[in-house]
Amino acid sequence: MTIELRNVSRWYGNVVAVNDITMSIEPGVTGLLGPNGAGKSTIMHMMAGFLPPSRGELTVAGEPSWRHPDLYRKIGLVPERDSVYAFLTGEQFVVSTAKLHELPDPDAAADRAITLLDMADATDRKIATYSKGMRQRIKVAAALVHDPEILLLDEPFNGMDPRQRLHMMDLLDKLGSEGRTILFSSHILEEVERLSGTIQVVVAGRLAASGDFRAIRRLMTSRPHVFTVRSSDDRLLGGTLIGRPAVTAVELTRNGLQVRTSDYGAFCRDIAVLARDHGVRLREVQPTDESLESVFAYLVAN
Amino acid sequence: MSGLYNPTVAMITLRATLSRKRAFLFAIPAAILILLTVALKASRPPLRPWPSHVLGTFGFSVLIPLTALIIGTSVLGAEVDDGSVIHLLATPVRRSSVVLTKFAVATGLTVVFAAIPELIAALIAGGGTVPGQFGSGPGGPILGPVTISTGKFALGLFVGALACSVIYNAVFVMISAATTRAIAVGLLYVLVWEILMANFVSGVRLLSVSHYGLGIANGFINDSLLQAGLSALTSVILGAIVTVGALALAVRLLSGFTLKGEPA
Numbered sequence: 001m002t003i004e005l006r007n008v009s010r011w012y013g014n015v016v017a018v019n020d021i022t023m024s025i026e027p028g029v030t031g032l033l034g035p036n037g038a039g040k041s042t043i044m045h046m047m048a049g050f051l052p053p054s055r056g057e058l059t060v061a062g063e064p065s066w067r068h069p070d071l072y073r074k075i076g077l078v079p080e081r082d083s084v085y086a087f088l089t090g091e092q093f094v095v096s097t098a099k100l101h102e103l104p105d106p107d108a109a110a111d112r113a114i115t116l117l118d119m120a121d122a123t124d125r126k127i128a129t130y131s132k133g134m135r136q137r138i139k140v141a142a143a144l145v146h147d148p149e150i151l152l153l154d155e156p157f158n159g160m161d162p163r164q165r166l167h168m169m170d171l172l173d174k175l176g177s178e179g180r181t182i183l184f185s186s187h188i189l190e191e192v193e194r195l196s197g198t199i200q201v202v203v204a205g206r207l208a209a210s211g212d213f214r215a216i217r218r219l220m221t222s223r224p225h226v227f228t229v230r231s232s233d234d235r236l237l238g239g240t241l242i243g244r245p246a247v248t249a250v251e252l253t254r255n256g257l258q259v260r261t262s263d264y265g266a267f268c269r270d271i272a273v274l275a276r277d278h279g280v281r282l283r284e285v286q287p288t289d290e291s292l293e294s295v296f297a298y299l300v301a302n
Numbered sequence: 303m304s305g306l307y308n309p310t311v312a313m314i315t316l317r318a319t320l321s322r323k324r325a326f327l328f329a330i331p332a333a334i335l336i337l338l339t340v341a342l343k344a345s346r347p348p349l350r351p352w353p354s355h356v357l358g359t360f361g362f363s364v365l366i367p368l369t370a371l372i373i374g375t376s377v378l379g380a381e382v383d384d385g386s387v388i389h390l391l392a393t394p395v396r397r398s399s400v401v402l403t404k405f406a407v408a409t410g411l412t413v414v415f416a417a418i419p420e421l422i423a424a425l426i427a428g429g430g431t432v433p434g435q436f437g438s439g440p441g442g443p444i445l446g447p448v449t450i451s452t453g454k455f456a457l458g459l460f461v462g463a464l465a466c467s468v469i470y471n472a473v474f475v476m477i478s479a480a481t482t483r484a485i486a487v488g489l490l491y492v493l494v495w496e497i498l499m500a501n502f503v504s505g506v507r508l509l510s511v512s513h514y515g516l517g518i519a520n521g522f523i524n525d526s527l528l529q530a531g532l533s534a535l536t537s538v539i540l541g542a543i544v545t546v547g548a549l550a551l552a553v554r555l556l557s558g559f560t561l562k563g564e565p566a
Contacts, residue, residue: 045561070394083385088314099310139389
């Protein structure tokens with residue numbers, strides 16, 4: 001089952017949140033990537049039927065999702081907001097979701113979903129006592145209880161520790177390989193790295209890149225980087241650095257060196273060796289343009 | 303869900319409403335009414351007209367609307383506010399079923415925290431003799447003082463309070479579906495419309511829920527001191543229209559429930 005967006009725009013008053021996006025989300029795992037405020041949640045809400053597009057056409061499994069509650073038999077939704085029925089235990093929450101879906105055996109369905117999320121130990125506790133990561137998982141369990149063919153997850157890895165994160169990634173990978181359509185949003189590049197498949201990059205409400213993650217990742221790693229370097233002898237270090245092929249520019253400033261490089265990995269290896277060989281003590285080596293905005297801006301420009 | 307009442311929605315709603323901190327507020331207006339009744343009963347000779355004023359005017363335009371406001375905006379508005387309603391709406395449950403179930407739970411709670419206290423207060427206050435009114439009663443024209451039995455007085459007020467609980471909650475559930483500031487809007491409506499306007503501008507009574515309740519109560523009691531501006535029949539008809547209209551609007555509004563996106 002696919003999710004189709006054709007020239008979809010959404011605006012609030014005169015603020016454009018989503019601008020003329022056309023994309024197709026196919027079965028498998030897809031990451032919706034973009035900096036905060038790019039419009040990811042707006043896209044998610046429109047797909048989930050909780051926001052009508054201002055213009056354009058959006059269909060889920062061939063039908064418009066707006067004002068179409070029957071479609072939730074096929075969709076599982078994990079909202080970003082950490083608002084759950086905190087007064088229920090984990091099990092009560094998942095079982096009642098199963099009942100709301102009118103499943104023939106709500107208890108069995110809930111057990112299956114809870115086991116899938118590795119939450120069996122905590123189901124007797126009230127959700128109010130859960131950590132943020134556990135709340136995320138119980139939300140995913142509830143979203144999966146009716147075995148949906150489409151799963152929408154808005155920032156699912158927020159608040160998860162690395163182990164929970166890996167577990168969730170493996171789970172999404174498995175669900176995707178079973179032929180389900182899994183779409184998750186994230187503003188952290190590394191999160192999508194482990195999950196194979198395609199990504200859709202959204203920047204400032206527009207679709208900036210779309211396709212195979214590895215190709216886009218290559219574009220990202222080959223972009224120029226700027227480092228701030230402080231050392232015991234900036235002038236000496238700067239002089240030796242400019243001789244390296246990976247370094248394209250060196251500027252001596254009051255706060256140390258600004259070094260521009262075309263190869264992130266090679267520069268990191270070179271600078272350590274050069275500093276040691278010349279007896280220079282490194283005090284700070286800091287990439288300065290690692291903000292997501294700069295990464296995405298680079299993607300848009302290319 | 304094929305039915306209009308969904309037990310799972312009811313269970314979640316009831317637990318959510320009673321587990322919130324504001325649950326203790328439910329009983330405050332009722333406690334004030336009962337304490338006031340006990341104090342007046344103890345300090346005054348068993349004469350009219352205070353029971354009709356306290357239980358009628360205060361009960362119907364302050365106690366019941368405020369209790370219904372707190373409860374009626376809790377059952378849906380609180381979930382809309384904190385976003386947890388999404389877990390309910392992302393399921394195929396019919397929106398009409400969500401609205402009607404929440405309305406039923408709110409009405410049930412309001413009966414417990416407002417209509418039953420009204421009944422208890424009426425039983426404490428007791429009936430009595432009221433000045434006659436010009437007009438016709440069931441046994442012909444009434445001109446002289448009328449004696450109202452405690453049972454009749456209490457029954458009338460209880461039925462009127464039940465009607466008020468139903469109509470008010472329909473209105474407050476609708477307001478919760480319409481705005482995220484349901485408590486503020488509801489409070490403004492109660493203070494300005496039900497308490498001020500309806501008691502001072504006679505034409506407003508046609509659109510006042512507390513006057514529907516008083517009209518229905520007066521149909522049983524026939525007490526001029528209740529100052530019911532509408533007949534029982536008019537009250538029933540208008541009350542039914544308002545209830546059905548408000549609930550239909552609430553279903554419509556909830557069907558178009560939107561999540562706000564992140565600021566772009």
